[in-house]
Amino acid sequence: MTAIHDQAAAPAERVRASREKAKNSLLYLDGVSVSFDGFKALRSLSLVIEPGEMRAIIGPNGAGKTTMMDVITGKTKPDEGDVFFAGDTDLTRMDEASIASLGIGRKFQKPTVFESHTVWNNIDLALAGVRGPFATLFHRTSLRETARIEEILDVIRLADKKEWLAANLSHGQKQWLEIGMLLAQEPQLLLVDEPVAGMTDAETRETAALLREIAKTKSVVVVEHDMSFVRDLDVKVTVLHQGSVLSEGTLDAVSADPTVIEVYLGR
Amino acid sequence: MITAFIFRALDRNTYIVLGLLLAVGILLPLLSLTDPSFPLHVPTYVIALIGKYLCYALLALSVDLVWGYCGILSLGHAAFFALGGYAMGMYLMRQIGARGVYANPVLPDFMVFLNWNELPWFWYGFDHFWFAAIMIVAVPGLLAFIFGWFAFRSRVTGVYLSIITQAMTYALLLAFFRNDMGFGGNNGLTDFKDILGFNIQAPATRGVLFFASALALAAGFLICRAVIASKFGKVLIAVRDAESRTRFIGYRVEGYKLVVFVLSAMMAGVAGSLYVPQIGIINPGEFAPANSIEAVIWVAVGGRGTLIGPIVGALLVNFGKTWFTSGMLAEYWLFVLGALFVAVTLFLPKGVVGTLLARAKARPTSTSAPAAVSPIDATIAAEEGA
Numbered sequence: 001m002t003a004i005h006d007q008a009a010a011p012a013e014r015v016r017a018s019r020e021k022a023k024n025s026l027l028y029l030d031g032v033s034v035s036f037d038g039f040k041a042l043r044s045l046s047l048v049i050e051p052g053e054m055r056a057i058i059g060p061n062g063a064g065k066t067t068m069m070d071v072i073t074g075k076t077k078p079d080e081g082d083v084f085f086a087g088d089t090d091l092t093r094m095d096e097a098s099i100a101s102l103g104i105g106r107k108f109q110k111p112t113v114f115e116s117h118t119v120w121n122n123i124d125l126a127l128a129g130v131r132g133p134f135a136t137l138f139h140r141t142s143l144r145e146t147a148r149i150e151e152i153l154d155v156i157r158l159a160d161k162k163e164w165l166a167a168n169l170s171h172g173q174k175q176w177l178e179i180g181m182l183l184a185q186e187p188q189l190l191l192v193d194e195p196v197a198g199m200t201d202a203e204t205r206e207t208a209a210l211l212r213e214i215a216k217t218k219s220v221v222v223v224e225h226d227m228s229f230v231r232d233l234d235v236k237v238t239v240l241h242q243g244s245v246l247s248e249g250t251l252d253a254v255s256a257d258p259t260v261i262e263v264y265l266g267r
Numbered sequence: 268m269i270t271a272f273i274f275r276a277l278d279r280n281t282y283i284v285l286g287l288l289l290a291v292g293i294l295l296p297l298l299s300l301t302d303p304s305f306p307l308h309v310p311t312y313v314i315a316l317i318g319k320y321l322c323y324a325l326l327a328l329s330v331d332l333v334w335g336y337c338g339i340l341s342l343g344h345a346a347f348f349a350l351g352g353y354a355m356g357m358y359l360m361r362q363i364g365a366r367g368v369y370a371n372p373v374l375p376d377f378m379v380f381l382n383w384n385e386l387p388w389f390w391y392g393f394d395h396f397w398f399a400a401i402m403i404v405a406v407p408g409l410l411a412f413i414f415g416w417f418a419f420r421s422r423v424t425g426v427y428l429s430i431i432t433q434a435m436t437y438a439l440l441l442a443f444f445r446n447d448m449g450f451g452g453n454n455g456l457t458d459f460k461d462i463l464g465f466n467i468q469a470p471a472t473r474g475v476l477f478f479a480s481a482l483a484l485a486a487g488f489l490i491c492r493a494v495i496a497s498k499f500g501k502v503l504i505a506v507r508d509a510e511s512r513t514r515f516i517g518y519r520v521e522g523y524k525l526v527v528f529v530l531s532a533m534m535a536g537v538a539g540s541l542y543v544p545q546i547g548i549i550n551p552g553e554f555a556p557a558n559s560i561e562a563v564i565w566v567a568v569g570g571r572g573t574l575i576g577p578i579v580g581a582l583l584v585n586f587g588k589t590w591f592t593s594g595m596l597a598e599y600w601l602f603v604l605g606a607l608f609v610a611v612t613l614f615l616p617k618g619v620v621g622t623l624l625a626r627a628k629a630r631p632t633s634t635s636a637p638a639a640v641s642p643i644d645a646t647i648a649a650e651e652g653a
């Protein structure tokens with residue numbers, strides 16, 4: 001009898017313990033596993049992001065970095081494990097739209113902007129505010145919103161291209177537009193997947209500066225392969241390998257970690 | 268709120284389209300009422316023909332709203348059109364009253380023929396025009412709501428969605444063929460006499476029905492224009508271009524699809540309701556899967572993702588069809604239609620109107636922005652900028 005009772009209580013107990021630990025964090029992943037047709041993309045991954053923190057995530061191709069973002073944003077449901085936002089919101093029970101509305105924004109590895117919309121409309125669509133179908137049907141863009149869009153366009157240096165169709169932007173400009181859309185959402189947490197892929201060195205440095213600026217007021221998780229970019233960010237680094245955390249610490253510390261050198265940096 | 272919503276839609280192009288439709292809607296019927304010796308006289312059969320095309324154009328517009336702007340390729344829109352048609356047909360049947368062959372004051376002839384003694388419950392209320400008018404939009408809207416609720420929530424998209432819309436219209440086709448469904452089976456509803464007390468065959472009544480069709484098309488155009496010009500419309504295009512991206516900025520895509528699908532089905536229902544009194548019959552053949560596919564071809568020919576395109580496409584293809592099928596090559600029409608679809612897909616992916624608009628846009632007027640490159644972009648930008 002007791003044994004059965006204990007078994008039933010165990011998961012609830014674990015969730016409670018998890019919630020307790022999650023309390024003061026902004027994002028809390030514990031024991032998250034995901035498998036695709038038997039292939040384990042994430043194996044008992046645990047990660048904690050504090051409010052206001054910026055974190056860089058590195059790791060070889062296929063390490064599960066993008067999959068981790070998919071789990072946080074509701075695209076992929078984990079097979080097991082806990083994912084909490086702002087202490088006690090269980091993200092595994094929510095869909096993409098509600099997670100976005102909570103204040104989690106995402107930039108994709110492959111830049112995805114709305115190609116047949118203008119740059120302006122891309123930002124307008126992302127702008128925090130109305131989301132329901134009837135609200136948008138009768139919505140009028142307010143002066144405040146217009147000013148905010150202009151402001152973001154300045155930050156991402158696309159003010160002179162606001163009437164351009166997004167399809168006509170260069171790869172780097174699309175990356176920036178997507179970062180602008182992220183800003184427009186006014187999220188508490190930004191998940192940024194490989195923001196500098198395909199950028200020139202100068203653009204890469206500017207992007208690092210931009211992200212550092214954003215991180216002053218928001219929590220940011222950046223996935224990137226570009227080591228000099230990660231160095232520019234100058235934040236705590238987490239190394240993922242085969243779906244779990246291999247090492248964590250300053251860039252210098254993880255670079256000196258023999259296991260990291262073996263699986264990632266050494267090659 | 269509603270007026271502001273509509274007013275936003277009024278740009279120069281919209282005024283032109285509305286003006287043209289209303290002018291045609293008033294002038295042609297008036298000319299048909301003139302003496303046949305009058306040089307500009309329009310024969311009644313032309314009114315009947317063009318009136319039918321206007322209904323098709325409204326159907327095409329409704330298909331374009333979901334396909335061209337939201338990427339939902341519905342191959343079942345004829346079902347909504349037919350349901351609107353049946354709702355109108357039921358009203359017209361009850362208007363016949365005791366003038367039927369069996370002279371039953373309540374039951375339509377086919378029910379007497381089937382030895383039915385009383386009117387089935389779902390025929391109640393159709394003796395009132397206002398009731399039928401509500402059903403004309405409510406029934407297609409409800410079907411679209413139920414269908415969309417399940418399909419969009421379970422995220423059925425692309426070709427799978429197209430296939431189940433075909434299945435939906437096919438199922439209705441089979442159901443309406445059955446005599447015990449109570450909609451006249453295979454023969455459908457016909458032998459109409461009056462509409463709102465006026466003789467349905469009278470030239471003046473036909474003229475008014477023609478005008479009503481032009482008006483409905485103009486109203487449909489205006490509503491679509493207002494929807495597209497709103498932020499809602501921008502979200503629709505975003506869904507079409509990158510559905511999952513739209514979710515990640517916080518839009519619940521299924522809600523948007525549901526709203527636009529229901530609106531579109533209601534428009535198709537209105538089109539069907541105006542079509543039936545003008546051609547004088549509605550039968551299950553209107554649910555045929557091929558009808559829905561034809562409507563999609565009209566949109567493709569005219570140019571999806573533009574609002575003028577589907578209207579032009581429906582008119583062009585149907586004029587072509589009438590001309591072609593009245594000659595000796597009539598039996599080859601389906602091949603021509605198929606070839607037309609292939610040709611448009613290969614050589615004019617933006618359709619006739621889309622191509623013209625893109626060309627007008629590409630003309631060097633400003634140096635700031637490069638001309639739109641990808642298919643429907645240009646037309647959308649043109650419509651937005653207008």
Ligand SMILES: Nc1ncnc2c1ncn2[C@@H]1O[C@H](COP(=O)(O)OP(=O)(O)OP(=O)(O)O)[C@@H](O)[C@H]1O
Pocket residue numbers: 036041059060061062063064065066067068109
């Ligand atoms: N939907 C899916 N179906 C099947 N396998 C998948 C799916 N998504 C990811 N994977 C697999 O999971 C593993 C982790 O992929 P993920 O995209 O998370 O890696 P990553 O760390 O982002 O790699 P990269 O640096 O190349 O972007 C890969 O082996 C990938 O093939």
Ligand SMILES: [Mg+2]
Pocket residue numbers: 065066067109193
């Ligand atoms: Mg990745």
